[in-house]
Amino acid sequence: MAAEATSGLAARMASADAISAGGPSLDVLERIQDRVLWLAVRMIHEANVVRPNRDGIKVGGHQSSSASVVSILTELYFDWLRRGDLIAVKPHASPAFHAIEYLMGNLDGRYLPLLREFGGLQSYPSRTKDPDPVDFSTGSVGLGAVAPLFASLADRYLRAHFAKEAARWPDRRFVALVGDAELDEGSVWEAAVEDALSGLGNVTMIVDLNRQSLDRVIPGIRVRQIEGYFAAAGWQVVEAKYGRRLQALFAGPGGPALRQRIDDMSNEEYQVMIRRPGPEARSRLIEPAPANLRDDLARSVAGVPDSDLPRALADLGGHDLTELRRALDTADADRTRPSVVFAYTIKGWRLPFAGDSLNHSAHASTEQVHALAPEFGADVDDPWAAFDPESPEGRLCRARGVELHGGPSLRDREPTAISVPAGIDIRKRAEISSQEAFGDALAALARTPELGGRIVSASPDVAVSTNLGGWINRVGVFSPTEKPKHDEGPRLLAWEPKPGGQHIELGISEMNLFMWLSQFGLTAELFGETLIPVGTVYDPFICRGLDAFIYALYVKSQFILVGSPSGVSLAPEGGAHQSSVTPSLGIELPSLHSFEPTFAAEAIWTLLEGVRGCVDRRNGFSTYLRLSTRPIDQSLAEPVIRRLGMDEWRRQVIAGGYRLIEAAEASPSLPPGAPVVQIVTAGTLVPEAVEAARFLQKEEVAANVIVVTSAQRLSAELHGRRLSAIRDRTPDRLDHLATLIPAGERRAPIVTVMDGASHALSFMGSAYGVPVIPLGMDTFGQSGSIPDLYAYAGIDAEHIIEAALLATEIAARD
Numbered sequence: 001m002a003a004e005a006t007s008g009l010a011a012r013m014a015s016a017d018a019i020s021a022g023g024p025s026l027d028v029l030e031r032i033q034d035r036v037l038w039l040a041v042r043m044i045h046e047a048n049v050v051r052p053n054r055d056g057i058k059v060g061g062h063q064s065s066s067a068s069v070v071s072i073l074t075e076l077y078f079d080w081l082r083r084g085d086l087i088a089v090k091p092h093a094s095p096a097f098h099a100i101e102y103l104m105g106n107l108d109g110r111y112l113p114l115l116r117e118f119g120g121l122q123s124y125p126s127r128t129k130d131p132d133p134v135d136f137s138t139g140s141v142g143l144g145a146v147a148p149l150f151a152s153l154a155d156r157y158l159r160a161h162f163a164k165e166a167a168r169w170p171d172r173r174f175v176a177l178v179g180d181a182e183l184d185e186g187s188v189w190e191a192a193v194e195d196a197l198s199g200l201g202n203v204t205m206i207v208d209l210n211r212q213s214l215d216r217v218i219p220g221i222r223v224r225q226i227e228g229y230f231a232a233a234g235w236q237v238v239e240a241k242y243g244r245r246l247q248a249l250f251a252g253p254g255g256p257a258l259r260q261r262i263d264d265m266s267n268e269e270y271q272v273m274i275r276r277p278g279p280e281a282r283s284r285l286i287e288p289a290p291a292n293l294r295d296d297l298a299r300s301v302a303g304v305p306d307s308d309l310p311r312a313l314a315d316l317g318g319h320d321l322t323e324l325r326r327a328l329d330t331a332d333a334d335r336t337r338p339s340v341v342f343a344y345t346i347k348g349w350r351l352p353f354a355g356d357s358l359n360h361s362a363h364a365s366t367e368q369v370h371a372l373a374p375e376f377g378a379d380v381d382d383p384w385a386a387f388d389p390e391s392p393e394g395r396l397c398r399a400r401g402v403e404l405h406g407g408p409s410l411r412d413r414e415p416t417a418i419s420v421p422a423g424i425d426i427r428k429r430a431e432i433s434s435q436e437a438f439g440d441a442l443a444a445l446a447r448t449p450e451l452g453g454r455i456v457s458a459s460p461d462v463a464v465s466t467n468l469g470g471w472i473n474r475v476g477v478f479s480p481t482e483k484p485k486h487d488e489g490p491r492l493l494a495w496e497p498k499p500g501g502q503h504i505e506l507g508i509s510e511m512n513l514f515m516w517l518s519q520f521g522l523t524a525e526l527f528g529e530t531l532i533p534v535g536t537v538y539d540p541f542i543c544r545g546l547d548a549f550i551y552a553l554y555v556k557s558q559f560i561l562v563g564s565p566s567g568v569s570l571a572p573e574g575g576a577h578q579s580s581v582t583p584s585l586g587i588e589l590p591s592l593h594s595f596e597p598t599f600a601a602e603a604i605w606t607l608l609e610g611v612r613g614c615v616d617r618r619n620g621f622s623t624y625l626r627l628s629t630r631p632i633d634q635s636l637a638e639p640v641i642r643r644l645g646m647d648e649w650r651r652q653v654i655a656g657g658y659r660l661i662e663a664a665e666a667s668p669s670l671p672p673g674a675p676v677v678q679i680v681t682a683g684t685l686v687p688e689a690v691e692a693a694r695f696l697q698k699e700e701v702a703a704n705v706i707v708v709t710s711a712q713r714l715s716a717e718l719h720g721r722r723l724s725a726i727r728d729r730t731p732d733r734l735d736h737l738a739t740l741i742p743a744g745e746r747r748a749p750i751v752t753v754m755d756g757a758s759h760a761l762s763f764m765g766s767a768y769g770v771p772v773i774p775l776g777m778d779t780f781g782q783s784g785s786i787p788d789l790y791a792y793a794g795i796d797a798e799h800i801i802e803a804a805l806l807a808t809e810i811a812a813r814d
Contacts, residue, residue, distance in 0.1 A: 023079050023325075024078060024079055024396050025392070026321060026322065028392045028393055028396055029074055029075070029078055029079065029321050030321065031377060031393050032074055032078055032103065032387075032393050032396065032397065033070055033071055033074040033321070034375075034376040034377050034378075035099075035103065035376065035377060035378065035386075035387065035393070036070050036073065036074060036096055036099045036100055036103065037066070037067055037070045037096070037350065037376055038372065038373065038376035038377070038378040038383075039095070039096075039099035039102065039103075039112065039378075039383075039384070040063065040066040040067075040070065040095035040096040040098075040099050041063050041066070041067075041095075041351070041364060041369060041372060042112075042369065042378075042383045042384070043061070043095045043098070043099070043112055043113070043115045043121075044061030044062070044063050044066075044095055044115065044363060045063075045363065045364065045366070045369050046112075046113045046115065046383075047059045047060075047061055047113075047115045047116050047117070048060070048061060048363055049363070049366060050113075051113065051117070059116050060116065060123070060361065061095060061115060061116065061123075061363070062092035062093070062094075062095070062360070062361070063095075063348070063351060063362065063363060063364060064347045064348035064351065064353065064354075064359040064360060064362060065090070065092030065093060065179065065210075065347065065360070066092070066093050066094075066095045066096040067346075067347070067348050067349040067350060067351050067354070068208055068210040068318070068345040068346060068347045068348065068349055069090055069093045069096060069177065069179075069208045069345065070093075070096050070349070071318060071319040071320070071321060071324060071345070071349075072177060072206055072208060072318060072324060072343055072345075073089070073093065073096050073097065073100055073177070074100075074321065075321050075324040075325060075328070076175065076177075076206075076328075077100045077104070077400060077404070078100075078396060078397070078400050079321075079325060080325065080328050080329075081173075081175070081404060082170070082171075082173070082403075082404075083170060083403055083404055084169070084170030084171070084172045084173075085172055085173045085174070085175065085404075086135040086136065086148060086151060086172060086173075086174050086175070086526065087135055087136070087148070087174075087175040087176075087177065088125075088135065088136035088138055088144040088145070088147050088148050088175070088176045088177065088178075089125050089134075089136075089138060089144075089177050090138065090144070090177045090178055090179050090182075090208060091123075091124040091125070091138040091139045091141070091144065092124075092179065093177070093208075094115075094121070094122065094123060094124050094125050095115060095121075097125055097134075098111070098112070098115070098121050098130075098132060099112075101132040101133070102132075102386065103386055103387070103397045104397050104398070104400055104401030104404070104405070105397070105398060105401040106132050106133055106401055106405055107131060107132040108131070109384050109386070111131060111132075112384050113384070123139070124137070124138055124139030125137060125138050125139075126139070126554075127555055127556075128554070128555060128556050133405055135526075136148065136151070136555075137551070137554060137555045140547055140550070140551050141181075141182050141185055142182050142184075142185025142186070142187040142188050143187060143515065143547065143548055143551045144176065144178065144182075145176050145178040145182050145183075145185070145187070145188050145191075145205065146176070146187055146188060146190075146191035146192075146515055147176070147515060147518065147519060148174035148175060148176045148203055148205075149174070149176070149191050149194075149197050149200060149203055149338070149515075150191075150197070150512075150515045150516050150518065150519035150520070151174055151519040151522075151526060152172075152174040152197075152200045152202055152203045153196065153197055153200065153504075153516070153519070153520075154519050154520050154522075154523050154526070154527070154531070155172055155174075155202075155527060156200065156480060157456065157478060157504075157520075157531075158523060158527055158529050158531075160478070160480065160499040160500070161453070161500070161502075162529055165528075165529065169527070171202070172202060173202045173203075173204065173332070174200075174202055174203045174204070175203075175204050175205075175206065176203070176204075176205040176206070177205075177206045177208065178205060178206070178207055178208065179207075179208050179210070180207050180208060180209045180210065180211065180218070180223070180226075181212070181213035181214070181218065183207065183226055184213075186511070187511045187515070187547075187548065189229065189233075190507075190509040190511050190512050191509075191511075191512055191515065192229070192230065192233045192235065193233045193507075194506060194507055194509065194512050195507060196504055196505065196506055196507075196512075197338075198234060198337075199336065199337060199480065200337075200338050201334065201335030201336050201337055201338065201339075202335065203338040203339070204328070204331045204332065204338070204339045204340070204341060205338070205339070205340045205341070206328075206340075206341045206343055207340060207341065207342045207343065208318065208343060208345055209223060209318065209342050209343055209344045209345060210318075210345045210346060210347035211267040211270075211271065211347075212271075212347045212357065212359070212360065213360075214360045214361075215358075215360070216357055217267050217268045217271050217357045218267055219266070219267065219268065221264075221265075221266060221267065222267075223342060227239075227340075227342065230340045234337055234338075235337060235338050235339060235340050236331060236334050236337050236338070236339040236340070237339075237340055237342070238327045238330050238331050238339060238340070238341045238342070239317070239327065239341070239342050239344075240317030240318055240320070240323045240324050240326070240327035240341060240342070240343040240344065241316065241317045241342070241344045242259075242315065242316060242317050242320075242323070242344070243315035243316055243317055243319060243320035243323055244315075244320055244322065244323065245312055245315040246262075246312065246313070246315040246316075249300055249301065249304075249312065250300075252300060253296075253299050253300065254295075254296035254297060254298070254299035254300030254301075255300050256296070257289075257293040257296035257297050257300060258296070258297055258300035258301065260293065261285065261289050261293060261297055262313070268357075269284075269288075271355045271357065272284070273285060273310075273313065274310050274313050274314040274346070274354075274355055275310070275354070275355045275356065276310065277306070277310070278305070278306025278307055278308070278309040278310060279306050281306075281309050281310045281313060282301065282306065282309055285297060285301065285313065286298055301313075314346055314354075314355070316344040316345055316346060317343060317344050318343030318344045318345035319345060319346065319349055324343060327341045327343065328341065347359060347360075348362070350375075351364060351368075351372070352364060352368050413528035415524045415528075415530050415615075415617045416529070416530060418450060418451060418454065418530065418615040419450065419451075420451065420608055420611050420612045420615060421448070421451075421608065422608070422650070423601075423604060423605070423608070423650075424441050424444045424445065424604050424608070425444065426440040426441055426444055426600065426604065427440060428634075429600070429634070430633065430634060430635070431631040431632065431633055431634065432600050432631060432632065432634065433627070433628055433629050433630055433631050433632065434564075434597045434598065434599075434600070434602070434603045434625075434627040434628050434632070434683070435466065435467050435564045435565060435627040435628060435629050436467060436600075436629075436631075437597075437599075437600035437603035437604060438467060438562060438564070438603050438607060438625065438627055439466075439467030439468060439469065439470050439471065440470065440600075441603065441604045441607050441608075442455070442457070442468070442470070442471040442534065442607070443470035443471045443473075443474055445611075446471060446474040446475050446502075447474075451532070451611070452475075453502075454530060454531055454532050454615075455475075455502060455531075455532045455534060455611075456478070456502050456503070456504065456520060456531050456532070456533055456534070457471060457472075457502065457503045457504070457533075457534045457535070457536065458503070458504040458505070458506055458513060458516050458517070458520075458533065458534075458535050458536075459503075459505060459506065459513070459535065459536045459537065460506045460507065460508050460509055460510055460512065460513045460537060461505065461506065461507060461508045462536065462537065462538055463503065463505060463536065464493060465538075465565075466536035466537070466538070466562060466564050466565075467536075467564070468503065468536055469493050471503065472493060472494070472495070472503045473493065473494045475501060475502035475503060476494070476496055476497075476498050476500060476501035476502065476503070477495055477496060477497045477498070477501040477503050477504075477505060478497065478498075478499070478500075478501035478502060478503060478504050479497030479498055479499065479501060480499060481499065482497070482498045482499065483496070483497040483498070504516065509545075510537055510541050510542070510544040510545030510548075511544070511545045511547070511548045512545075513535050513537055513545060513548075514535070514545040514548035514549045514551070514552050515548050515551075515552075516533070516535065517533055517535045517552050517557060517559040517561065517622075518548065518551055518552035518555055518557045518559075519557070520533035520557075520559065521533050521552065521557030521558045521559035521614070521622065522555065522556075522557050522558075524617050525617070530614070530615055530617065531614075532559075532560070532611055532614040532615065533559040533560065533614070534559070534560045534562065535559065535560070535561050535562065536561075536562040536564065537561070537562070537563060538563070538564070538565065538577065539563035539564055539565060539566035539567070539579040539582050539626060539627075540566075540576075540577055540578060540579035540582070542561075542563050542579070542582055542585065543581070543582070543585075546585075549561075549589070550589065552622070553589055553590060553591045553592055553622060554590075554591075556591060557622060558613055558614045558616075558617070558620045558621060558622055559614065559622050559623075560607070560610040560611070560613075560614065560622070560623045560624075560625065561622070561623070561624045561625070562624075562625045562627060563579070563582055563624060563625065563626050563627065564625075564626070564627035564628065564629070565577075565627070565628055565629040566579050566582065566596075566626050566627060566628050566683075566755065566756075567579055567580070567628065567683075567684065567755030567756055567777060568580075568755055568777050568781045568789045568790070568793055568795075569628050569629070569630045569684045569755050569786060569789075570628075570629060571783070571784055571785055571786045571788075571789050572783055572784070572785075573783070574781065574782055574783040575780040575781035575782050575783075578777070578780075578781035579756070580756055580757050580776075580777045580778070580781075581756070581757050582626060582756065583596065583626060583682075583711060583754060583756035583757065583760040583761075584756070584757055584759070584760045585624075586624045586626060586711070586712050587711050587712045587715050587760060591621060591622060592621070592622050592623070592624055592712070593609070593610075593613060593621050593622070593623050593624070593710065593712055593713065594623070594624040594625075594626065594710060594711070594712040595609070595610075595623070595624070595625055595626070595709055595710045595712075596625075596626040596627075596682045596683040596708075596709065596710075596711070596754075597625070597627070597653070597683070597709060598632055598637075598682070598683055598684070598686045598707060598709075599632060599634055599636075599637045600634060601637070601646070601649070601650070601653075602653050602709055603625070603627065605650050605653050605654060606623070606625055606653065606654070606709065606710075607625065609623065609654050610623030610625065626683065626756075628683060628684045628755070630684045630786065632684070632686065632687065633687065636660075636686060636687060636690055637660070639660060639661060639662070639665070639666070640658055640659070640660050640707075643659075643662070643665070644658070652736070652739065653709045654709075654710075655710075655713065655736040655739075656708065656709060656710040656711070656712075656713035656714040656717070656736050656740075657706060657707055657708040657709050657710070657714060657736070657740055658706070658707055658709070658740070659704060659705070659706055659707075659739075659740060660686065660689075660690070660705045660706065660707045661690060661693050661703070661704055661705035662704060663676070663693070663697055663702035663703055663704050664702065666693070666694070666697060667697040667698075667702075670697065670700060670702050671700060674700050674701060674702045675701050675702065675808040675811070675812070676701075676702040676703075676704070676745055676748035676808075677696065677701060677702070677703050677704075677748060677749055677750070677751060677804040677807050677808055678703075678704050678706055678741060678745070678748055678749070678750045678751070679692060679693055679703055679704065679705050679706065679750075679751050679753070679800060679804065680706045680708060680750055680751065680752045680753070680761055680764050681705065681706070681707060681708070681752070681753050681754060682707065682708045682709070682711065682754045682755075682756075682761065683754065683755060684755050685753050685754055685755055685795060686705075686707055688753070688790065688795065688796055688797045688800060689705050689707075689753060689797075689800060690705055691797040692797045692798075692800035692801045692804065693705045695797070695801055696801060696804055696805075701804065701805070701808060703804060704745070706740050706741070708754075708761060708764075711760055711761055711763075713736075714736065714737060714740075714763075714764075714767075715763055717734070717735055717736060717737060718734075718737060718763065718766070718767050721733060721734065721735070734767065737767050737768075741768055746768045746769075746770065747770060747811070748770065748811065749770055749771040749772065749773070749807035749808060749810060749811040750764050750765050750768070750770060750771070750772040750773070750807065751772070751773050751774075751775065751800060751803045751804050751807050752764055752772060752773070752774045752775065752776075753774075753775040753776065753795050753799075753800055753803075754775075754776050754777075754795070755776075755777060755795065756776055756777055757776050757777060757778060758774035758775055758776030758777070758778050759774060759776070760776065761774060761776075762774040770811070771807060771810045771811055771814065772807075773803045773806060773807050773810075775794055775795050775799060775800065775803055776793070776795060777793045777795065778793075779793065781793070
C-alpha cells in the first residue's frame with residue numbers, strides 16, 4: 001500500500017511539473033521558500049527577543065501568518081508575477097514580503113534587524129514609509145483586499161482616455177493577497193458587488209485560507225458559503241485545496257472516502273487532527289466518520305506510517321507550489337471577470353505551533369529558532385545570509401528582481417505639467433449656495449482643454465443631489481463600452497454611459513467612494529498619468545467611510561472630496577442627515593486641507609486650490625470642501641471686496657480667512673473705548689454673524705466679523721509655529737492669524753460660531769490667549785426650518801449677540 005501511494009504521488013508530481021517546464025525548477029523554488037520563511041521568523045525573533053526592548057511594550061510580528069502565506073508569496077514573486085503587475089500583500093505577511101524583496105536585491109540587508117523599529121520596516125506594508133517597493137499599503141483590515149480592484153478600474157479608465165500612451169503600457173494584473181478572516185469585513189463585499197467594478201478580468205484575489213482569525217479557529221466550514229457569495233457576485237472561483245501528496249492518496253484505494261471525510265470535517269476538527277501524533281491522528285480520522293466510510297478510510301492511509309500521517313493529512317494546496325501555479329493560471333485564463341483563488345493553508349506552517357488555535361501572536365523560542373535553521377537551510381551564526389549569487393537560487397532571485405523592478409518604469413515618469421487658472425467665470429446670481437457654485441465651477445472646468453480632460457468624478461448614488469448634473473451633462477458617464485439609450489425623452493440629466501465619460505457612478509457605499517479616491521488619486525505614481533479625482537458625498541455620511549478615508553490619506557493619495565449638503569442647515573432633512581463632527585475631521589486628519597466657503601467666489605477659489613493640490617505631485621495634498629445648500633446673499637461680501645480687492649481677498653481665503661466686517665469702518669460713530677468683540681464664523685453662519693455684529697454696533701459694542709474659510713490651515717499654522725518655537729527656540733509668532741486679528745485688538749474676547757461642533761473653532765482663543773465662547777451644533781438635529789434649528793442649536797443671531805455680551809463681561813472682569 002505504501003508503494004502504491006508513493007508511486008501515485010510520483011506520477012502526480014511528474015505530470016504536474018508545470019513550474020519546471022519553462023519556469024524555475026520546483027527544487028529551487030522550495031529552497032527559496034525555506035529561506036524566505038527563515039528570514040521572516042528570524043526578523044520577528046530579532047524584534048522581540050534579540051533587540052533591546054526599551055519601553056517594555058510587546059513589539060509583535062506574525063510568524064504564523066507569515067508561514068501560512070510563504071508558499072503563495074514564493075510562487076507569486078519568483079514565478080507568476082510579471083513586470084507591471086501590482087500586488088497588495090496581506091498585512092501580517094509583512095516580514096515574508098520584506099524577506100523576498102531582500103533576496104531579490106530590492107531591500108538593503110541592514111533593514112532586516114529593524115522590523116517595527118523607528119525608521120525601519122513598518123509593521124504592515126506601507127508604500128510611503130517602507131524602503132522597498134510596496135505597491136499598496138495594507139493594515140486596515142479589508143481595505144488592502146479591495147484597493148487592487150479600484151486600481152484596476154483606474155487602469156481601465158486611463159486606457160480609455162489616454163489611448164496613445166496606453167498602447168505602450170504593459171498588460172497589468174492586480175493581485176490582492178488576503179487572510180480569510182479579512183473576508184469578515186463589509187468593505188470586501190461592498191466592492192465585490194459594485195457594478196462599476198464588474199468585468200475587471202485582470203484582478204485576482206488570493207485568499208490565504210488558514211481557517212484562523214486572531215483569537216480562534218473559524219467555526220464550521222464557512223468557505224463554501226463565501227465561495228457562493230463571490231460566484232453570485234460574478235467572480236470566477238478557483239480552489240487550491242489539496243497538495244499533490246493528498247491528491248495521490250485520493251486517487252488510491254479508499255481515496256474517495258478520504259476526500260469526503262476531510263471535505264466534510266469542520267475547521268476545528270481538522271486543525272486538532274493534524275496537530276496530534278500519528279496514532280491519535282489516525283484514530284481521529286477514522287473513528288468519528290460514518291460507519292460506511294471507516295473501512296475505506298483505513299485502507300486509504302494504511303500505507304502511511306504513523307510518523308508521517310499528520311504531515312500527509314496537512315498537505316494542502318496553498319503550500320504546494322505546482323498546485324498554486326495551476327490555480328493562478330486558471331484564474332488568469334478567464335479575463336471576462338475578476339477571480340478569487342482560495343488557497344488552503346496551515347497557519348504557522350512548519351513552525352512548532354502550526355495549526356494551534358492561539359498561534360496568531362506566538363513566537364518561536366530561541367531554542368526553537370536555532371532548531372529551525374538547518375531545516376530551512378540557514379546558518380544560525382549568519383542569520384541574514386542571502387544565497388550565493390552564482391547558485392541556482394541566487395541567479396533566480398537576481399533575475400526576478402530585475403524582471404519585476406529593474407530599469408525605468410511608468411512610475412518613474414515626470415508627471416505632465418498642468419496649469420491651473422486663478423479663477424473661473426460662472427453665472428452671477430444675487431443669491432447662490434456654495435454647493436451650486438461648486439457645480440457651476442466644475443461644469444465650467446470641463447471646457448478647459450488641458451485641465452478638463454483630467455478631472456474625473458464619482459459619487460455613491462448622490463450625483464444629482466450634490467450638484468454634479470451640469471458636469472455630467474458636459475462630460476458623460478464612464479463605461480468601458482457604449483451603453484444603449486432606452487429613455488429617448490428630454491431629461492435634465494443626460495445619463496449616457498460611454499468610454500469617453502468622466503463620471504463614475506457608484507452604488508450607495510461610502511467605503512467604495514473613498515477607496516475609489518485613494519486609487520484614482522495615485523494614478524501619477526502607479527501609472528505615470530495624473531488624474532484629478534473629485535468625489536461628492538452627503539457630508540454627514542463621510543463618517544460611514546472614515547476608515548477608507550483615513551487609508552486614502554495615509555497612502556498619500558491626492559484628491560478632492562466634496563461633502564454636501566452639510567450641517568443643520570439641511571433643515572427639513574432631519575437629524576440623521578445633519579453633520580456636526582465633520583469640520584473637526586477636516587482639521588485633524590493628516591495630509592488633508594479643508595475649506596468651508598461661504599460665497600460663490602470662495603467656492604471657486606477653494607476648488608481650484610484643491611485642483612492645484614492634485615496636480616502638484618511633489619508637494620500636493622488632498623482637499624475637503626464642506627459645502628451647503630443654503631443660498632447666501634452675495635452682497636454681504638461687498639465690504640471685504642471694497643477693502644481688499646479681489647486678488648487679496650482670494651489670497652486670504654486660501655490662507656484660511658479674512659476680516660469681513662470692520663466695526664470702526666461699519667460704525668464710525670462708536671465711542672472711544674467701546675468694548676471690542678471678535679465674532680469668528682464660517683460657512684453658512686456668516687449672515688447670522690453679520691446681523692449680530694450690526695446689532696452690537698448699534699449697542700456701542702465694536703463687533704468685528706472674521707470669516708474662517710479654512711480652520712485646518714489656521715490650526716496648522718498655530719501648531720506648526722508653536723512646535724517650531726519649542727523644538728528650535730524660534731520666536732513665537734503668528735502669520736495669517738496676525739492678519740485676522742491685528743496686535744491692537746488681541747486682548748478682545750472671541751465668540752466663535754459655526755454649523756458644526758462648537759470646539760472646531762475654539763482653538764482661536766488659544767492663538768491669542770483670550771477668552772472664547774464657542775457656539776455650534778453640539779446635539780443631534782431634527783427636522784424644521786433654518787431659523788428654528790439655528791435657535792434650537794444656539795447658533796442664531798440672538799445667541800451670538802448674547803454670547804458677545806457675555807464675552808465682554810468676562811473680559812472686563814479679567
